[in-house]
Amino acid sequence: RIVSSFYYEPLTVLVNLNHKRSPCVYDRQVTMLVRGEPFLHAKSTIYLTDPAWEEMVERRGTPLGAVFRVMGVLPTFHLRSVGRGRDSSGSGFFWRVYTLASQGMTCEITETFADDTFEKRSRGSALDASLASTDGHGIPV
Numbered sequence: 001r002i003v004s005s006f007y008y009e010p011l012t013v014l015v016n017l018n019h020k021r022s023p024c025v026y027d028r029q030v031t032m033l034v035r036g037e038p039f040l041h042a043k044s045t046i047y048l049t050d051p052a053w054e055e056m057v058e059r060r061g062t063p064l065g066a067v068f069r070v071m072g073v074l075p076t077f078h079l080r081s082v083g084r085g086r087d088s089s090g091s092g093f094f095w096r097v098y099t100l101a102s103q104g105m106t107c108e109i110t111e112t113f114a115d116d117t118f119e120k121r122s123r124g125s126a127l128d129a130s131l132a133s134t135d136g137h138g139i140p141v
Helices: 002-007 051-060 064-070 126-132
Strands: 012-022 025-034 037-048 076-086 092-102 105-114
Touching: 002 025, 012 051, 025 051, 037 051, 051 064, 064 092, 064 105
Parallel strands: none
Antiparallel strands: 012 025, 025 037, 037 105, 076 092, 092 105
């Protein structure tokens, strides 16, 4: 939601893997894009304790945050670790590992973000055009 708000544009979520490892345990991998460019890869292990939650994860492939919202639950968040690195091509990235937990579902998530996540090129959106005639804070000049 932060990246979507930063760019004032919707995100695209590609579910690369949604695999039932064992009863009530799923592995999921997603890629998120903004302005058509990938900025995040996430790997999750999902532990389910309620059949209603399982249906949303298995059949619908619903994004995890949306599952919590639909079920009317605010999960606890526990940050486990964070860091920065470079891949074999020299491109930078940053990552975090965290747990989201509630009754019904617990998720262990590793997210890897592109270093340029907040520097994607503009496509000339309506918001960009409207800000061009303001002082940068939305006040007309």
